[in-house]
Amino acid sequence: AQKVTQAQTEISVVEKEDVTLDCVYETRDTTYYLFWYKQPPSGELVFLIRRNSFDEQNEISGRYSWNFQKSTSSFNFTITASQVVDSAVYFCAWGTSYDKVIFGPGTSLSVIP
């Protein structure tokens, strides 16, 4: 069965530090997608990124970067020079072409000024 693990329940960093959120997934599918969502204190989850299983290129978007490694079944998320506005719960998720998505338990990130 598919499963998404986020071993870090809570992380606290001081502003401007870099932080990496870990995500490990389990699947036997050869075609799948991986996602990261952000849930700020307001409550609405916001989509951040999607990667498909055939594309292991790392991606960078501003201060955010994602490292996808099929060999270790990991899809880690790094925030560079963290800011207070990055404080949120971050969910890693897995899905297939059937549009159903399985979410991990989430990592709560607190960025302290």
Place this chain on the structure above:
Amino acid sequence: DVKVTQSSRYLVKRTGEKVFLECVQDMDHENMFWYRQDPGLGLRLIYFSYDVKMKEKGDIPEGYSVSREKKERFSLILESASTNQTSMYLCASSLRGTDIGKQYFGPGTRLTVT
């Protein structure tokens, strides 16, 4: 700006009451979803719908039912609320197929059953 709205942000109900949670999206999305979010468990899928009048069970459908009479509206029904249904309920929608997994979420309804 895309929008998913939920009828209430906070709701308090008594055990045994019938509870309706409403979700409306204005993006003409085919897919709609209901999740519950509990600490340490992440989001768990209750039901989803691929089209009007179509529904499929998610991972935790027991104690819940859903209704989708119109494309933009997806209702979650707790037939007889129980205290273990106290939770945050999130609705989401997405386009079918072309934008796989990119879901748009509502603000959530925090339901307390006493």
